[in-house]
Amino acid sequence: MAYKVEYEREGCIGAGVCVAMCEKHWVMNADGKADLIASTKEGRMDVKEIGQDDLESMKQAAEGCPVNVIHILKKDTGEKVI
Numbered sequence: 001m002a003y004k005v006e007y008e009r010e011g012c013i014g015a016g017v018c019v020a021m022c023e024k025h026w027v028m029n030a031d032g033k034a035d036l037i038a039s040t041k042e043g044r045m046d047v048k049e050i051g052q053d054d055l056e057s058m059k060q061a062a063e064g065c066p067v068n069v070i071h072i073l074k075k076d077t078g079e080k081v082i
């Protein structure tokens with residue numbers, strides 16, 4: 001199954017949990033906020049599709065983010081995973 005990750009970058013406080021949990025998809029930027037690697041812009045969100053293999057680590061990033069700016073949806077139904 002494919003999943004869509006949505007990231008509200010404005011709200012990031014640079015805690016770095018996402019990078020620690022899921023370094024394949026997250027990197028710290030010099031401006032102090034995290035970047036969702038290879039994402040595209042969709043309004044205020046940075047978005048990216050991931051596969052089943054990356055769901056667990058991305059969930060850990062989303063759960064660990066202290067300001068809750070990382071969201072994961074099922075791509076086909078839009079149902080919220082976290």
Ligand code: SF4
Pocket residue numbers: 011012013014015016017018019033034061064065066067068069070
């Ligand atoms: S865990 Fe959340 S606040 Fe911390 S760097 Fe990642 S997105 Fe930003």
